[in-house]
Amino acid sequence: MQRYVVPLQCRRCGSERAHAVVYLGTIIARVTCSECGEVVAPRPDVLLERYLRDFELRLADKPGKMLRHARTRPVDFLFHYLPLGLIRKPGEILREWTVLVGASSPGPARTPGCAERRPAGVPGTAPRRS
Template sequence: MSTTEAELHCEVCNLLTDHELHYTGRLLDSVRCTRCGTHVELSSRALIPAYALDLEQRVVSKPRRMMRRVSRDPAGYLRQLPRAVLRQPGKFLREFRGLLRR
């Protein structure tokens, strides 16, 4: 899960305020107003099918992304590949567990 901030209009405060945007993978799963604390979450029921579609797109685009990285820095790519391959299953498992905890 990752977090970023953005200035959005809060419907509770009725002001333009900073909001924390929480992502699971590349999907927005919740938003929290830093001024009043209003927290809006998407349900797991909505996120799981969206996550599956996003995961499918990530898998399909992986060969193209890998080739782009190889062409930019072949030695660096080969050096980082073993660790990246070992890291992927855990990354997907953490993302999916994050969706189920909701």
């Protein structure tokens, strides 16, 4: 799960505001205006369908990615990529599934402990907490 803060036009505020954009893999799960709290998200069934399709593609791509990494940087692969990949990925997938479960239950979805990251080169303001 990735969380970015980017300036977007809010349909409720009517002007550009900082928005928290939550990705599950390459799928946008939720966009929240930091000013008014307006949430834009796909329907839970649509989100689940998109997520599962993306998840399949990520799994299918994995062996190729790992082989390329092992071939180009074998030492780095052995000591860093492989152990970290094995340890980190299950947790990441578990966090993504937590967001999916939250999206399909009533009330605002919660994402405890997610790291706020901003993509390089994208201007934005820090999110305000209400």
